Amino acid sequence: MIRVVLADDEPPIRVGVATILTTDPAIEVVAEAVDGSQAVELVRRHRPDIALLDIRMPRLDGLSAAAELAAVAPDVAVIMLTTFDEDEYVAQALAVGASGFLLKAADPRELILGVRSVADGAAFLSPRIAQRVITKLGDGLVRSRIARTRLEQLTTREREVLAFVGRGMSNREIARSLSLADGTVKAHVSAILLRLGLNNRVQAAILAYEAGLVNDGT
Numbered sequence: 001m002i003r004v005v006l007a008d009d010e011p012p013i014r015v016g017v018a019t020i021l022t023t024d025p026a027i028e029v030v031a032e033a034v035d036g037s038q039a040v041e042l043v044r045r046h047r048p049d050i051a052l053l054d055i056r057m058p059r060l061d062g063l064s065a066a067a068e069l070a071a072v073a074p075d076v077a078v079i080m081l082t083t084f085d086e087d088e089y090v091a092q093a094l095a096v097g098a099s100g101f102l103l104k105a106a107d108p109r110e111l112i113l114g115v116r117s118v119a120d121g122a123a124f125l126s127p128r129i130a131q132r133v134i135t136k137l138g139d140g141l142v143r144s145r146i147a148r149t150r151l152e153q154l155t156t157r158e159r160e161v162l163a164f165v166g167r168g169m170s171n172r173e174i175a176r177s178l179s180l181a182d183g184t185v186k187a188h189v190s191a192i193l194l195r196l197g198l199n200n201r202v203q204a205a206i207l208a209y210e211a212g213l214v215n216d217g218t
Contacts, residue, residue, distance in 0.1 A: 001026060001027075001028050002026055002027045002028065002049050002115060002116065002119040003028050003048040003050070004028065004029050004030065004048055004050045004051075004052055004115060005030060005031045005032075005039060005042050005043050005046060005048045005050070005051050005052070006021075006029050006031075006052045007032070007033035007034070007035070007036065007038070007039035007042075007051070007052065007053045007054055007062070007065070008032075008033075008034075008054040008057070008081060009034050009054065009057045009058055010054075013054075013104055014032055014034075017052070017081070017104070018032060020111050020112065021111060021112060021115060023108070023112070024112045024115075024116070026116070027115060030046045031045075031046050031048075034058075035057045035060060036053065036057050036059060036060030036061055036064055037059045037060040037065070038059075039051060039053055039057075039060075039062075039065050040060070040068050040069060040072070043069055043072075043073050043076055044072060044073060047073065047075075047076065048076060049076070049119050050076065050078070050079055050115060050118060050119055051065075051066075051069055051073075051077070051078050052079045052081055052115070053065055053066060053078060053079070053081060054081045054082075054104075055080055055081070055089050055093070062080055062081070062093075063080075063089060063092050063093060066078045066093060066096045066098055067096040067097075070096055070097045077099045077100070077118045077119065078096075078097065078098045078100075079098065079099060079100035079114060079115065079124070080098050080100070080101050080102070081102055081104055082101060082102070082103060082104065082129065083103070083104055090129065094202055094203065097200075099118045099123050099124070099200075100115075100117070100123060100125065100168075100202075101124070101126055101129050101202075102114045102124070102126050103126045103128060103129060106126055106128075110126060113168065114126070117168040117169065117170060120170035120172060120173070121170050121171060121172075122165070122168055122170035122171070123165070123168065123200065123202040123204070123205050124168035124205075125168065125202060125205045125206065125209075127209075127214070144212060147207055147210035147211035147212075148211045148212070150196055150207065150211070151211050151213075153195045153196065154192060154195060154196075157188065158188055158191060158192050158195075159213065160178065161178070161188040161189060161192065162192055162204060162207070162208050162213060163208055163213040164177060165189065165201055165204050165205055165208060166204070166205045166207075166208025166209055166213055166214035167214055168205070171185045171186050172185075189201070189204075192204060
């Protein structure tokens with residue numbers, strides 16, 4: 001069972017997201033918070049697998065709550081819940097260790113996939129957020145060219161693995177797709193991060209989008 005603490009100050013959104021998540025029998029929303037401070041308190045009390053945090057909340061926003069959770073509950077994965085116009089916060093969320101970014105208005109299947117992927121040790125970036133972030137980072141053509149050049153350091157197999165990382169797949173799912181052992185995929189991911197100078201799978205996912213390894217809507 002994937003245990004989730006959900007935090008959003010807007011009751012209709014909080015109820016809606018919780019309802020969507022609990023349609024999956026493998027997901028349980030163990031507590032709901034109305035602000036970041038309460039979210040941190042509930043995470044410390046329930047020790048869930050995932051804290052799903054709205055970015056904009058009173059008292060303590062989602063970014064500050066994520067930073068606090070990284071210190072007091074580092075074993076709890078954090079997913080940021082955003083609206084379409086808040087993608088400028090993604091870089092800040094990366095800095096505080098978020099493992100995923102989901103849109104409140106996303107297809108219900110995407111919300112569930114994101115939670116399941118992060119719970120399974122993967123990173124998950126909503127495709128629409130990824131595309132907007134890349135656009136905001138600067139000249140898309142230049143960044144795409146740079147990204148493709150960076151990928152020349154990788155083997156063909158490593159590029160295949162990176163494409164799957166960009167789709168939010170876990171090591172186990174990638175291993176199944178490529179008919180490899182889990183440990184082999186883990187070694188490939190570690191090599192990719194090392195070769196490209198990346199800190200985590202979310203950064204790898206963004207690079208995969210920049211390089212064109214993941215299509216919008218994949």
